Amino acid sequence: MEFNFKSSSPYSYMRYGGYQGKFKGTEYYLVPNPEASMNIRDVYDMFSKIDSALVDLLNMGKVCSDLDNEPTKFTFATTFAERYGLLGFMVEAPTSKDFLLNDEITLKEDNFISKNRTIKAKDYFELFFPFATNDEMSYTVTNGKVKIETNSDLQKMLSRSSIENQLIYSSFYCEKIDWIVDYAKKMYNIFKKAMDLKNENIYDFDEYVAKETIHNYYFSGIPFRINTYGNTPEIAWQPNSLKQALDMAFGFMLCSEQNPIKICKHCGKVFYAKNPKAEYDTSQCRNQANVYKSRNKNKDEKK
Numbered sequence: 001m002e003f004n005f006k007s008s009s010p011y012s013y014m015r016y017g018g019y020q021g022k023f024k025g026t027e028y029y030l031v032p033n034p035e036a037s038m039n040i041r042d043v044y045d046m047f048s049k050i051d052s053a054l055v056d057l058l059n060m061g062k063v064c065s066d067l068d069n070e071p072t073k074f075t076f077a078t079t080f081a082e083r084y085g086l087l088g089f090m091v092e093a094p095t096s097k098d099f100l101l102n103d104e105i106t107l108k109e110d111n112f113i114s115k116n117r118t119i120k121a122k123d124y125f126e127l128f129f130p131f132a133t134n135d136e137m138s139y140t141v142t143n144g145k146v147k148i149e150t151n152s153d154l155q156k157m158l159s160r161s162s163i164e165n166q167l168i169y170s171s172f173y174c175e176k177i178d179w180i181v182d183y184a185k186k187m188y189n190i191f192k193k194a195m196d197l198k199n200e201n202i203y204d205f206d207e208y209v210a211k212e213t214i215h216n217y218y219f220s221g222i223p224f225r226i227n228t229y230g231n232t233p234e235i236a237w238q239p240n241s242l243k244q245a246l247d248m249a250f251g252f253m254l255c256s257e258q259n260p261i262k263i264c265k266h267c268g269k270v271f272y273a274k275n276p277k278a279e280y281d282t283s284q285c286r287n288q289a290n291v292y293k294s295r296n297k298n299k300d301e302k303k
């Protein structure tokens with residue numbers, strides 16, 4: 001199957017004009033900062049940017065695996081959020097779509113939120129809205145329906161969208177920087193292992209570890225509708241979050257015959273290769289690599 005996200009069915013996603021870091025106890029959160037720019041928030045077609053979002057995510061994973069310190073994590077997570085919005089972990093992690101209807105929520109095995117897979121709904125809500133007062137953001141359940149209660153005008157403007165979007169598009173909605181970075185690291189690790197497998201000289205044990213790492217991560221499925229423009233049916237993916245869209249894009253790209261996402265042979269950066277034969281992300285890296293190559297060659301000739 002040919003991989004093509006750029007279908008005629010766009011997936012609109014919301015991001016705020018800015019984000020800032022904020023502590024709740026010892027936990028460091030990324031919080032929307034609506035005052036940061038003229039555009040309080042805007043929606044964009046996520047699928048049109050999914051290639052660059054994936055490359056940015058993998059590079060965040062690479063750099064934060066190499067340099068595991070707070071300023072690096074903060075810088076990468078903030079830059080990512082300002083480009084694409086928060087990941088939407090709150091609606092992605094639960095096993096059930098209608099998770100707020102129950103007193104207790106069950107989380108998927110591969111979630112980045114909590115090691116305990118069951119969590120009280122009230123505590124779960126609190127985890128994503130740590131700075132909002134009850135008047136600003138709370139919810140009620142009546143007759144099997146969830147309703148968001150708020151005194152905020154910005155929040156009220158979302159009231160006609162789905163409950164999921166009212167949650168993750170809220171100006172009170174936060175994500176811990178560690179969740180974002182852990183997810184990025186996990187994806188980079190899987191990607192790196194998949195690239196290692198292409199190396200014919202890989203040791204048997206490393207090959208085994210690589211295959212296990214790739215196989216063990218469970219990607220959640222994305223619901224879809226079928227649209228018919230004219231009379232031709234076409235899949236219209238309905239991800240509930242940026243994370244779900246990234247997970248799917250990652251799987252499709254990694255498994256496509258010509259995976260366009262590569263690791264630069266010189267600097268190790270992840271890049272999107274327009275030319276399928278490209279081995280370097282920039283001409284500087286290619287030139288540098290050629291210089292080293294010819295130096296080594298000269299050395300060999302002198303021996």
Ligand SMILES: [Zn+2]
Binds near residue numbers: 267
């Ligand atoms: Zn490079």
